[in-house]
Amino acid sequence: MNQNKVALKNFTEAELKEFMKTIGEKPFRGSQIYSWIYRGAKTFDDMNNIPKNLREKLDEVSYIGNIEIELKLESKVDKTKKYLFLLNDGNIIETVMMDYEDRVTVCISNQVGCRMGCKFCASTLDGLIRNLEPWEILDQVLKIQEDTGKRVSNLVLMGSGEPLDNFENTKQFLRVVNDKNGLNIGYRHITLSTCGIANKMRELADLEIPINLALSLHSPYDDKRKEIMPIANAYPIEDILDACKYYIRKTNRRVTFEYSLIRGVNDSEKEAMKLVSLLKGILCHVNLIPINNVEERDFERPDKSHIYKFRDILEKNNIPATVRISMGSDIGGACGQLRRKHK
Known part of the structure; x- marks a missing residue:
């Protein structure tokens, strides 16, 4: 090109x-x-x-800008579809479509690979190759609509990459995808997930666009979080919680805290109670995510009783919490899994 x-x-x-x-x-x-x-x-x-x-x-x-479908897998357990898209330069990204009864949600990537280094994620194993341009983020949605004939109503920026590490392109994508004569997807139907780049979270808040913010927390303790997520060395929990509170004040939107449950690492009763003390008084919701096993990592998923015990501790202490249902489990639904196998 x-x-x-x-x-x-x-x-x-x-x-x-x-x-x-x-x-x-x-x-x-x-x-x-x-x-x-x-x-x-x-x-x-x-x-x-x-x-x-x-x-x-x-x-x-x-x-115009066109990416191509390289591979499509369809789940036999639900209506999830997973796409590998071929970019003009030969790189590959992946995108997931989740077809619910009342909405169609697409989980989009915004980088080829990722440099954040989170230990439970397959996307980051090869590091960051490059940022996606706004049109390459947008075209994932357009191609899925074209392929399925269904209108995409909700977006989650939770695929490969850290959206706030590709901040300018992400900002422009949000403007383009919301344009009334284009896809016209409402800001309140868009969720951006970040591992916690606190200064960029504040910049995002200053835009005052009412998208939903999801913060990957994964431990209530800084030392443990640093083991799981290297970004925590730059941004301690106190800093990212302050950025979350700032986001809530600027947008009047609650923040979702994503918490990947890893057996024997961050799933104890002690950690649940510490999480309660951290989040008391914050307009928030906790999304508990039992991890998918990644071949290259040695983390394991907790058993079901352990997962729901953790949730119940949060609920009993007035912290709203849900356990995420794994979609597309038979087609490598988690970030980065399919791309690595295909490569």
Whole structure:
């Protein structure tokens, strides 16, 4: 791909109209082209109400931006579908579609790989390859809608990568995906998951867009958290909790604390009670996630009675908590698993 060309899917409709002006065209052409993009046009020649000379000009200075389905797996235990997408540079990312009765949720990636180093996650085993551009994040949703014929109503930025480590591209993606004549996915239907880059959490809060924030906590103790998540060496729990409180004040949205339960590591009654003391008075919800076994790691999933005992301690102390149901367990549903096997 010519590096001097711009990806049109990186633009909101208003930005595309402005772009048209910079190349000497009328702004209304931007709206026409924008409409074609969201009707699935793959090439400029698909846009049959755009003059030929403009299509040729567009081809010289821009590209639409298309990723391709490399592999699709469909779960036999639920309606989950997992996609591997091939990027223009040959890299591969993965995306999961979860089809519930009342909504279709897509879990999207925003980096190729990840440099955060969390010990329970397969995405980070090869480190960070590169950031995704806004259009590459967006196109995961567009391609799934095209493939399934279903409208995606909810998004979770919980696939491969740390969204706040790709902050500028993530910000632009949020603007583009919310654009009313594009996908028009409401901010309240979008959840961004972070491992806790506190300064970027505050920057996100300052945008005052009411997306849902999910914070990967995984231990109420700094020393244990550092073992599980290297990012904790830079941002202690007190700092990230302050950033969460700031986010709540700025957006009036509750924060979800994600807590991966690892057998014998962070699943004791003592840890549950410490978690209660940390979260008292915070507008929050705890999402308990029994870990998926990752071949390259030696962490194990706790047994079911242990999981629900941990949840009950939180609930009895007025900390709302749920146990996440594992979706697509038969197709390597957890982040990074399928991509590594495919490679």
